Amino acid sequence: MAKHAITLNINGQQMDVAVDSRELLIHTLRDRLRLTGAHIGCETSHCGACTVDIDGASVKSCTVLALQAQGADIRTVEGLAGSEGLHPIQEGFFEEHGLQCGFCTPGMLLRAWRLLQDNPNPTEDEIRHGMAGNLCRCTGYQNIIRAVQHASEKMQSGETAAAE
Amino acid sequence: MIPGRFEYHAATDVDDAVRLLAEHGADGKLLAGGHSLLPMMKLRFAEPAHIIDINGIADLRGIREQGKALVIGPMTTESAIIDSELLQRRCPVLPEAAQLIADPQVRNRGTIGGDALHGDPGNDHPAVLMALDAEFVIRGRKGERSESVDGFYVGPYLTALDDGELVTAIRIPTPAEGHGYAYCKFKRKTGDYATAATCCLLEMEGDTCRRVRLTLTNVGPTPLRATDAEALLTGSEPTAERIEQAAQAAMSICNPAEDLRGSPEYKTHMAGEMTRRAIHKALDRARRG
Ligand SMILES: Cc1cc2nc3c(=O)[nH]c(=O)nc-3n(C[C@H](O)[C@H](O)[C@H](O)COP(=O)(O)OP(=O)(O)OC[C@H]3O[C@@H](n4cnc5c(N)ncnc54)[C@H](O)[C@@H]3O)c2cc1C
Ligand code: FES
Ligand code: FES
Numbered sequence: 001m002a003k004h005a006i007t008l009n010i011n012g013q014q015m016d017v018a019v020d021s022r023e024l025l026i027h028t029l030r031d032r033l034r035l036t037g038a039h040i041g042c043e044t045s046h047c048g049a050c051t052v053d054i055d056g057a058s059v060k061s062c063t064v065l066a067l068q069a070q071g072a073d074i075r076t077v078e079g080l081a082g083s084e085g086l087h088p089i090q091e092g093f094f095e096e097h098g099l100q101c102g103f104c105t106p107g108m109l110l111r112a113w114r115l116l117q118d119n120p121n122p123t124e125d126e127i128r129h130g131m132a133g134n135l136c137r138c139t140g141y142q143n144i145i146r147a148v149q150h151a152s153e154k155m156q157s158g159e160t161a162a163a164e
Numbered sequence: 165m166i167p168g169r170f171e172y173h174a175a176t177d178v179d180d181a182v183r184l185l186a187e188h189g190a191d192g193k194l195l196a197g198g199h200s201l202l203p204m205m206k207l208r209f210a211e212p213a214h215i216i217d218i219n220g221i222a223d224l225r226g227i228r229e230q231g232k233a234l235v236i237g238p239m240t241t242e243s244a245i246i247d248s249e250l251l252q253r254r255c256p257v258l259p260e261a262a263q264l265i266a267d268p269q270v271r272n273r274g275t276i277g278g279d280a281l282h283g284d285p286g287n288d289h290p291a292v293l294m295a296l297d298a299e300f301v302i303r304g305r306k307g308e309r310s311e312s313v314d315g316f317y318v319g320p321y322l323t324a325l326d327d328g329e330l331v332t333a334i335r336i337p338t339p340a341e342g343h344g345y346a347y348c349k350f351k352r353k354t355g356d357y358a359t360a361a362t363c364c365l366l367e368m369e370g371d372t373c374r375r376v377r378l379t380l381t382n383v384g385p386t387p388l389r390a391t392d393a394e395a396l397l398t399g400s401e402p403t404a405e406r407i408e409q410a411a412q413a414a415m416s417i418c419n420p421a422e423d424l425r426g427s428p429e430y431k432t433h434m435a436g437e438m439t440r441r442a443i444h445k446a447l448d449r450a451r452r453g
Contacts, residue, residue, distance in 0.1 A: 004172070021172035021215070024202075043165040045203055046355065048269060057243070057272040063202050064273070065195075067172055068219060111269070132354040133267030 006070040010035065011079025019066040026050045028066040029076060037077035037106045041135070048134035051107035052076050058114045060133070077106040080113065088154040089113050089147070098147030100138035108134050112148045121152055167205035174217045178303055178332055181218055185328045186305045188214040194330055195219070196239060196278035199270050200287075224277070224332065227251060234336040238277020242266070245276055254338055257345035257365060261292045264347065267355040277331055280313075283321040286357035290317060291379040291387035292347055295363040298336045304329035317386035340367050340375075344450025348442040349381070350434045352425060358382040359425045360435035362414065364442035368450045371401045378410065378442070383418040383435045390414040393439070407443050414439040 003018040010033070017032050029035045029052070041049030043062055050062040053075040080087040089112050092098065099105045108131070115122060115130040122130060127148045128141075136144060175181035185192050193212035195201060196219070204210040218224060224239040227248050234255055236245075245251060245262040252259055258276075265271060265279070265288050279289040280300075293313045301310050305328055316324045325331070339345070349361035361381035367374045376397045378390040393413035396406055420431040 022167045022169055024166055027166070043206065045199060045270065048267070051269055058269045059272055060269045063199055063270075065172070065198070065202070065215075067174075068195075068198070068217065130268060133269040 004067055006067060008033075008069055008072060008074055010074045011076060017066075021065070021067060023066045025052070025061040025064045025066045025069050028069075029061060029074075035076050035078055038110075039103055039106055041103065041107075046135065047104070047107075048111060049104050049107040051110045051134065053110055053114050056114075056117075058111050058133070075110065075113075077109050080109060087113070087151075088158065089116070089151040091154065092147035092150035093144070096143050096146040096150050098139065098144045104134060104136040104138075108136065108144060112151065115148070116152055116155060120156060122148070124149070165206040167202060168208060168211045170205075170211075170213055170215050172215050172217065174220050177221055178223060178330070181216055181221065181330055182303055182305060182328070184214070184216045185330065188216070190327050192216050192327075197241065197273040197275045198278075199266070199274040200278060200282045200284065218330070229254065229338065232338050234338055236276060236334045236336070238281070238331045238334060239275050240277075242271035242274050242276065242279070243268075246271070255296070255336060257292060257296070257339075257347055257363065260345070261288050261347040261349075261363070264288065264349045264351075264361075270355070276334065280334065281323065281325065281331055283317065283323050284357075285320055285385055285387065286382045288347070288349065288358065288361065288381055291361065291381040292363045293334065293336070294387055294389055295365050295377040295379040296336045296339065297377070298334055300325075300331045301333040301335060302329050303332045308332075310335070314389060319385045339365065342450065342453050343367050344446035344448070346442040346445035346449070348438040348445065350438055357425075360418075360420070360431050360438050362435065362438040362442040364439070364446040366397070366443075366446050366450055368447070373397045373400060373402050378414060378439065380414060380418065380435055380439070383420040383431055385419070385421075388417055390417055390439070392417070397443070402443065402447055407440060410443060411436045411439040 008015050039049040041047035045063040052061045054072050111134050173184050191213040195215050195217045225237045227236050242262040246259045279287045298313045299310045311324050344366045347363045350359045358381045360383050363379045365377040376394045378393045380388040393410040396410045415432050415436040418432040418435050420428050
């Protein structure tokens with residue numbers, strides 16, 4: 001079957017790629033574009049390791065056809081850190097020991113990033129519910145919650161500092 | 165795991181989708197949020213030769229009030245249902261149920277139409293829409309028709325929808341002002357389908373229950389309407405004794421399959437408990453107005 005040409009805007013960069021109709025977005029990202037940050041954990045839409053941001057919403061990229069992302073703005077973990085270094089969310093996971101093996105981390109970071117875009121100052125309960133689509137087999141989640149809280153504080157104080 | 169081979173078609177509008185469905189017949193499958201269909205295709209439980217993507221059809225999204233009805237586009241996502249100020253005000257049971265479906269990422273993609281039309285007895289919207297007396301507006305090559313949700317489900321993955329048809333809207337008679345509502349769902353963990361769940365909608369007149377709907381999720385091959393339980397409560401005061409009788413009546417129609425969520429006895433027991441809780445919660449909300 002013929003390939004389809006699509007354009008994806010990934011981390012602010014336009015990328016043209018030819019995909020099969022049955023190709024899942026996670027495979028396009030990892031195998032064709034070598035963006036291996038997003039992981040494949042369960043392949044059954046449960047674990048959230050493959051979470052990326054598509055047009056302003058967290059999505060499990062193992063459960064979207066690449067074709068469905070035609071023209072979309074996508075953010076992956078590769079797009080989090082800036083020239084100044086780690087993003088506050090990455091720093092939060094580092095400071096609060098929000099990871100052990102790190103397999104779930106790219107998905108956790110992207111989900112936490114969107115959560116804090118939508119709700120910059122979430123309660124602990126809101127973080128737990130907001131992160132419910134991401135599984136971690138190592139940490140027991142407590143430090144992940146703290147990491148998101150750390151990032152939330154840092155990002156808000158950053159904004160206040162910028163405004164002053 | 166990836167789906168089998170298929171040809172992809174992006175439908176541009178409802179007419180185009182109907183034309184593509186007619187062209188591909190039983191080999192064609194509509195793609196909504198894809199969060200039931202794609203997992204099934206990965207497992208080869210579904211192997212459609214043609215995928216007709218309806219995500220590009222703007223007319224199929226959105227929630228509006230039309231006269232005495234609420235009209236919801238089937239492509240409206242669970243997240244949009246949860247965020248809808250109109251639904252929170254007029255029909256809060258829908259956001260309440262949507263909040264209990266899957267997890268944030270799945271709710272960003274999954275649609276109310278896909279959930280209601282997939283036909284998995286574990287899907288939550290069918291029982292809720294049944295309790296709301298909703299109907300599906302259906303388009304096919306022969307034109308438009310509508311089907312009441314009550315009676316629509318024939319068996320697992322079997323509905324009154326024909327191969328060449330798609331649902332273009334879900335119509336819900338606007339629930340009465342001050343009605344009581346609850347969707348109580350028991351699940352093993354966040355993101356799981358119901359072990360058992362009950363939807364209760366009711367209208368009170370003083371101490372008397374004027375109107376009740378009780379429907380059940382995942383305790384039979386289709387969503388179930390507990391009509392005997394409804395009759396026990398209608399036209400009388402919902403005393404503790406009557407509520408218990410209604411819960412027993414609801415349990416008596418359960419016929420769940422044994423699986424990892426438990427034995428038929430356990431699931432039936434949980435359906436009884438969800439029914440008690442749903443009635444109490446709905447009553448409490450109706451009394452508070
Ligand atoms: C991890 C996980 C947990 C989940 N937990 C729950 C849960 O707790 N409760 C629950 O209810 N669901 C749950 N789901 C299922 C989820 O809600 C799905 O999104 C939903 O069942 C299907 O909606 P969809 O938009 O993704 O549809 P799709 O998967 O795209 O389609 C499903 C079916 O509906 C048909 N269809 C779609 N739209 C139309 C239309 N307009 N007209 C005619 N046919 C149509 C399709 O052809 C297909 O056969 C879960 C899914 C996952 C991955
Ligand atoms: S790999 Fe996508 S949810 Fe697990
Ligand atoms: S750190 Fe190992 S799975 Fe989360």
